[in-house]
Amino acid sequence: MTITEVSQKFEISQDILRYYERIGLIPPVNRNKSGIRDYTEQDCNWVEFIKCMRSAGVSIEALIEYVELFLQGDKTIEARKEIFIEQRNQFMKRIEDMKKLLERLEPDFGKFI
Template sequence: MTITEASQKFDISQDTLRYYERIGLIPHVHRNKSGIRDYTEEDCNWVEFIKCMRDAGLPIEVLLEYVELFQQGDETIPARKELFIEQRRQLLKKMEDMQKTLERLNYKIASYEGAVVDAEKTLKRSED
């Protein structure tokens, strides 16, 4: 799969894919004989994983640490697990904070809707 195809498939810019490869988030993207990137299924799995984690808000630094640990082998499984446990804790906290913000926004919207209804009632009375 070319970089253009991977970019379209995962809805990530080609520049972002190149950047992820350059910093080591996508390890060792395969290239054809002409040196053009040729994304294998394994490469695509890395892209999909990184995109999912970035969309959830995981920092690049954490993902770089994960990739480094992954490449060191199975002896790093406990460290990788701990890394994800901590990221899950942080994500749950963010979700809780977002829920509170959503509730506050809903309250404010309802308040404005109530003010509009009250204003319309006042206008209607003055027209009568």
């Protein structure tokens, strides 16, 4: 797939895709003879994964670390697991904070208008 097709499929700008690749957020994408990025299914899986994790609030730094560890192979499974446990804990904290905010807004919403 071309960068245009991937951009449209995942609703991410081409600039963001290039940026993600440049900083190591997704592994380097192969290029065809003309030097144009040629995304494979595996590349698209990375894009989808990163988009999902970013939507959940996972930091770029944590994801870069995860990708670097992933590329080192199975010897890093425990370290990768620790990253996700920490990110999950942070996500759960954000959910709890949002629930508290929602509770504060619901009962007496009218008095703030």
